[in-house]
Amino acid sequence: xxxxxxxxxxxxxxxxxxxxxxxxxxxxxxxxxxxxxxxxxxxxxxxxxxxxxxxxxxxxxxxxxxxxxxxxxxxxxxxxxxxxxxxxxxxxxxxxxxxxxxxxxxxxxx
Numbered sequence: 001x002x003x004x005x006x007x008x009x010x011x012x013x014x015x016x017x018x019x020x021x022x023x024x025x026x027x028x029x030x031x032x033x034x035x036x037x038x039x040x041x042x043x044x045x046x047x048x049x050x051x052x053x054x055x056x057x058x059x060x061x062x063x064x065x066x067x068x069x070x071x072x073x074x075x076x077x078x079x080x081x082x083x084x085x086x087x088x089x090x091x092x093x094x095x096x097x098x099x100x101x102x103x104x105x106x107x108x109x110x
């Protein structure tokens with residue numbers, strides 16, 4: 001860990017710089033894993049927020065989707081790898097549209 005020199009003023013850095021320094025730079029495996037986990041957490045928070053806005057319990061949402069309350073709980077807490085079919089059913093039950101943005105860094109020479 002870096003020592004702070006009390007004579008030097010504290011230098012502020014951006015969130016991006018902090019993530020680069022402590023997690024890894026864009027393109028590294030560590031950074032990809034970190035970014036993926038953040039995306040999954042955002043998705044889980046969106047599901048929880050939508051469910052609450054619709055005044056549904058986890059049990060009620062589970063019934064609409066065809067899964068048990070425990071599965072909804074694990075989805076909302078990001079502890080379950082959810083399949084696309086189930087994810088679609090969850091958002092459909094919540095009356096929300098889901099879209100995917102796929103990015104590809106590979107150039108194909110055909």
